[in-house]
Amino acid sequence: MNRRRLAIAAAALGLVASQAGHLLAYELRFGTAAPHIQSTGVHAYFPLVAKTALGAIAAALVAGLVLVGLARILSGRRVRSDSEPSYVSLLAILFSLQLATFAVQEIAEALVAGASLMSAPDLLLWGTLGQLPVALIAASGLQWLSARVESAVGLIRDVVRAALRKTRATTSAAIAAHAAPDLALLVSRVAGSSLAKRGPPSSLRISSI
């Protein structure tokens, strides 16, 4: 996967994965009260956002797996790119994005609620505790998929193109198989007999002048 696409994928994944990290951080911080806190008051928006984010991650994962699986079935070999992104880099980028999103989210929620802001150590400690495990998993997933999805898409495209070429070739071969004898027949007939019979009188031919 090229850097630009990978950066876009990482940014998107970082944003949505931060919601999973948010869930985990609150679960660890508030225990059984976490679901209630995360669905009322200033957090009323959160269940929908979290569900959508987790759904998006799941959908992307399933789509990626389907593509990789399909490519493997169609090509009959393992799907893997020659180069894969560094796990450490992916982890660093995802974690930092998730932590930043978490911090912004918490600050925004506090401002909207008129509550006091979480302190920097609070954001760092709870944010890291919630976001780091999610980032570890997300980075693994992204590295695995990024090393395969593009190759898988390439393989599927190749297979489809080959199939299309084959289909076209078969079609044109079929046409040629019928057309060539007809043409030969036509030429032979035209050249051999018909024209000889139906052309101008031999006395008018140039060669005969």
Added chain:
Amino acid sequence: MVSLAGIFWHGFGQRYDLPAPLALYLFAAGGVVVVSFVLVVMFAGGQVGPKAVAYPRRAVPLLTRIAQTPWPRVVGSLIGVLGLAAVIITGQFGSTDNDRNPAEYLTWIYFWAATLILSGLIGNLWSWLNPWAAIYDVVNRYIRISPVWKLPNLGIWPAVGTYFAFACLELTSGMANRPLIVAIAAAGYTIVTLAGMALFGRDEWLDHGEAFTVLFGIIGKFGPVEAERDELGRITTVCLRPWGVGLLRSGGAGWDRVVFVVLMLSTLAFDGIEATESWQNFTVTLEPLWLPLGAWGFFAIRTAGLVLLTGAFLLIFIAFMELVLYFGNRRADLMTTATAFAFTLVPIALVYNAAHNYSYVVVQSQGLIPLLDDPLGKGWHLLPALAGYKPSFVLAQASTVWFAQLVLIVVGHVIAVYLSHLKAGETFRTAQRALLSQYPMLLLMVMYTMTSLWILAQPITAGG
């Protein structure tokens, strides 16, 4: 230090009522860093390539002559060995009360805080003070010691491990206030270090496995004194240079070095965070996880906190390095770039250390003076004139501490911005690319300035 903090805490429980809101100080400090960035760009931003990191040096013949005599090493070694012996003996046989035992003062204030700060201000003092190297050299003079094994190519990972272990003793074990534990740790580390030097070779072990040699080697690069050595390690010239610029010559690249520098920052930050209400709430909330571990639980949660913070610092730093490379528009190796820029963070670690330990060094350090009269707490009167000494608090008013910390933190970050910009000039092809690459670093520095000041402000300020 944790325990001493329990007794004195930074600022002795005094609270300084800030004349302006704390946020104003934080934004002002961040603003100063931004302004310094602009000034650096205007006045020091044009050079690229090796020229960018070239710095002026002046040879000082007097210092060279002194350094070439054996005396600095002899005196330094004597101080180092006596200090180590004092820690082990007084820790073992002295008072169990930590504020009545010299081992605590010598280890946590004179060695850990003061020597580190002095090494930053002057140069690598540890190369003269190192007691283990001195013991080895004396023994080696009479009994020739040859290395038994070759140290595997592990970089400085062994030193990272020993530094982390030391940080755990200081910050997470909860036993740093027990003189006996400090003495046992010192004796144990002495055995490990001497064995390491005997088995793998003196310099091999010191350069790769001895945490303090590596640490002071890095801190010493900040200092203005630079010694040039020949192939046998003898000093040929002693030069003076501006503070900080020695860090531009960072040597080899490796994740081990990056982790070591990040650990320097994260351990200091963790020490500060432990004093905040946030940390107390964090540990109380997570009680169900660590309380069942019994006596090990508190150690486990603190160590987990330290690891978590170090991991967070490291990952954030790497992410910013990716941004530096992106804006610098160069497909350079991440590890090389991260190592080069990690060393520009050393001034921050140094000033944070100075700011964090300010009151220890200027006030609590005086607590050792009356103990010289009776170092083992046996009722001796070796130096009766010192018995009644009372520490002076002249330099330790909460307001003085706060403003000293404020200035130190801002100055450290400004130096880091400057060094980082020069390093960018060396790393990237054009001045424009170097400038672009530094915007993420600026953001990182501003964030770190504000966060570290906030952490430092918690124990000593009120209101605002």
